[in-house]
Amino acid sequence: MDVDTGIDDSLALLYLLASPEAEIVGIAATAGNVAAAQVAVNNLAWLDVCRAPAIEVALGAAEPLAVPLRTTEDTHGPQGIGYAELPAPTRHLSRRSAARMWVETVRERPGEVVGLCTGPLTNLALALRLEPELPRLLRRLVIMGGAFNHPGNTTPTNEWNIHVDPEAAKEVFDAFAAAPADRRPIVCALDITETIEMHPEHLRRLAERAGCPPRDPARESDPEGTRSSAPNPVVRHVEDAVRFYFEFHRRYDQGYLAHMHDPFAAAVALDPSLAILRPATVDVELAGTITRATTVADWSGMWGREPNADIVVATDPAAFFDRLIARVGDFARAVHPLVPQEIS
Template sequence: MDVDTGVDDSLALLYLLASPEAEIVGIASTAGNVPAPQVAANNLAWLDVCRAPEIEVTLGAIEPLAIPLRTTEDTHGPQGVGYAELPVSDRVLSSRSAAHMWVDLVRAHPGEIVGLCTGPLTNLALAVRLEPALPTLLRRLVIMGGAFNHPGNTTPTNEWNVHVDPEAAKEVFDAFSAAPPDRRPIVCALDITETIEMRPKHLSLLAERAGSLPVEAVSEADPPEARSVASNPIVRHVTDAVRFYFDFHRLYDLGYLAHMHDPFAAAVALDPALAVTRPATVDVELAGTLTRATTVADWAGMWGRESNADIVIGTDQELFFDRLISRIGDFARALYPHEAGAPE
């Protein structure tokens, strides 16, 4: 996992921790939603909340490849996890960098590792510089990023993760031009992830599934200072994190909802059959005055270049949310079976 945790990145991490078929072999902390050190702290804290075994967490690049870092605390909260107040972890960051972790892992396990990137692609680009064969050493790569036949969420044409480090995104897509068709990156762009709409009912269903009390009804009438009193710590922190995300989306007239970009990408990483994809050649605009950081897909082969990505164009949103709620809910119940009273 290479993440910029982040509200929806948090749920992606929880989804994978809750999935018995997943083994997380490393977590790279990339600067994006918040600075990389805060991302790393969030990752360590979530591992504590989830009573996870020791999983290597590395610190990624502090800045993008060629431009100053831009973060988005207005979207994800001052610490990156909305209104949630995660405990400070005693876990220790790895001594190796995120890029070196990428390289060491794929060299040690050629053809076995699925990479999941839900933030800017800085660390992966640096890893490819260290090991140009990385695209053929991975089993598969899943990227949350880009916008194709869809408006951007950062500028009229571009998506946040690519906007933060467009040079890195271009390097990665260029590098994966060498990957065989069965190892092309699966790209979950805004075209599909903005159809993955979490609403307050989903949080209530999660609490019910976890056996957490009380089952709260989050509302747009809740003041910013409101906090969950859910008895289950996972449900409580998720509720506080996602409610901030709801408030952000409502502020920008998108409705009282939250787009679950990153957990959808995590679900696709585990089960590509969840996604309907279409191959294309993807490149990133770096010079456009109005369109810099825009992802461009050549669907028809006009460039005369081989496809280097499989872009998700369809899914079953209801099935995704059924999996999200059942997996995280059952996981939370199993970890905290006696949390039916007051919060810890």
């Protein structure tokens, strides 16, 4: 995982921790939603809360390749996890850099590792500079990023992750032109991820699945900043994080909801059959005055270049949320079983 944790990145991590078929072999902290150092703290803290086994967390680059870092605390909160207040982590960062972890991990396990990038692609671009064969060494790469036939969420044409480091994104897409067809990156862009809408009802179902007492975990009528009363720590922190995201989306007239971009990408990384894919050649605009960082897809071969990505063009959001709620709810209940006095 290469993440800029992040509210929805947090749910992606929980989804993978809750999935028995997943083995997380490393987590790279990338600068994006918040600074890389804070991202690393968030990852370590979530692993503690989830009582996860030892998983390497490596610090990534502090800045994008060619431009100053832009963060988005207005979207994700001052620490990147909304209103959630995770305990200070007891775990420690890896001595390896994130780029070095990428390279050494895929060299040790060629053809086995699936890479999941839910933040800017800075670390992966640096890893590709160290190991140009990485597109052939990975089993598959899944990227949450870009917008094709859809408005951007940062500028009229830009998606956030690509906007933060467009040079890195271009290096990655250019490098994966060398990947075999069955190892092309799967791209989960805003065209689809903005249909993955979490609502308060999803949080209620998640809490119920985790064994929490019946209640309304988030209501649009609640005062901003209301905190969760869930006795389960995983559920409580998720509710506090997602409430911030609900409030952000409402503030921008999108409704009391939250787009779950990153957990959807995590689900696709484990099971690509959740998505309908269409091959295309993807490039990133770097020179445009008002279109810089725009992802462009050549769907019909006009550029005369082979496809370098498989773009998600359709999915079933309800089926995804059923899976998310079942997995994370059961996981939260197993990790933090409630004693009788907590549910009376």
